[in-house]
Amino acid sequence: xxxxxxxxxxxxxxxVYRPQLTSFLSxxxxxTGIFLSLGSVLLAAWLIALATxxxxxxxxxxxxxSWFGKLALLAWSYAxxxxxxxxxxxxxxxxxxxxEIKDVYTSGYIMVIASLLLTAAAWAVAxx
Amino acid sequence: xxxxxPLGRARGLGSAKEGVQHWWWQRxxxxxxxxxxLWFVFSIxxxxxxxxxxxxxxxxxxxxxxxLILFLATLLHHSQLGVQVVIEDYVHAEGVKxxxxxxxxxxxxxxxxxxxxxxxxxxxxxxxxx
Numbered sequence: 001x002x003x004x005x006x007x008x009x010x011x012x013x014x015x016v017y018r019p020q021l022t023s024f025l026s027x028x029x030x031x032t033g034i035f036l037s038l039g040s041v042l043l044a045a046w047l048i049a050l051a052t053x054x055x056x057x058x059x060x061x062x063x064x065x066s067w068f069g070k071l072a073l074l075a076w077s078y079a080x081x082x083x084x085x086x087x088x089x090x091x092x093x094x095x096x097x098x099x100e101i102k103d104v105y106t107s108g109y110i111m112v113i114a115s116l117l118l119t120a121a122a123w124a125v126a127x128x
Numbered sequence: 129x130x131x132x133x134p135l136g137r138a139r140g141l142g143s144a145k146e147g148v149q150h151w152w153w154q155r156x157x158x159x160x161x162x163x164x165x166l167w168f169v170f171s172i173x174x175x176x177x178x179x180x181x182x183x184x185x186x187x188x189x190x191x192x193x194x195x196l197i198l199f200l201a202t203l204l205h206h207s208q209l210g211v212q213v214v215i216e217d218y219v220h221a222e223g224v225k226x227x228x229x230x231x232x233x234x235x236x237x238x239x240x241x242x243x244x245x246x247x248x249x250x251x252x253x254x255x256x257x258x
Contacts, residue, residue, distance in 0.1 A: 037207045044243040051246035087158050122169050126176035
């Protein structure tokens with residue numbers, strides 16, 4: 001931090017705001033994005049293990065089949081659907097639509113419900 | 129005050145020498161990822177509980193192999209654009225920012241090449257000892 005900027009006025013810090021749905025959903029969008037980037041390492045590892053075959057593929061089967069692997073897949077699938085649904089919300093905003101506060105809240109609730117339903121649907125397909 | 133017209137300034141792309149490429153590619157990959165992601169997740173869900181031979185056969189089929197390669201390339205491109213913004217927002221020390229940015233970009237290229245090569249290997253030939 002350079003000395004010239006030390007006494008400049010700062011914009012209010014995050015912690016002075018009351019938590020609200022809009023800011024929370026926005027923060028989670030970024031968090032899921034980072035989480036999904038890490039998840040792409042697992043996706044690449046899965047494909048490499050399958051292409052390698054033998055012990056590597058067996059090891060990957062054991063990791064994904066364990067309780068930890070299943071939990072990671074559940075978290076990954078929800079993060080993916082959350083980021084996908086909220087991403088569509090962002091694309092609608094980019095088109096200049098749905099920017100009234102009331103609409104932002106409505107689309108926020110719809111997005112949360114849609115992401116939960118999609119995750120449930122994917123796991124229903126996987127388990128049934 | 130600049131004597132250049134607004135159009136001239138826009139064409140010159142300003143001091144950053146780039147315009148909206150990052151923003152635009154983030155949106156373009158996002159749009160492409162909507163159908164690709166839905167297809168990928170529900171296809172994998174259908175494969176749950178399948179044996180290894182069945183999974184390999186699914187990946188090896190031309191339509192699925194092409195779909196997977198498109199998904200992986202788009203996903204990792206979108207991912208590196210997003211993580212770039214996160215680094216720009218939170219890492220302020222110039223040296224750490226540069227090093228983390230370069231490592232992050234390299235890691236994404238390595239992941240994309242490794243994952244796409246694996247799909248091609250499965251598609252073009254049986255794995256060794258598979």
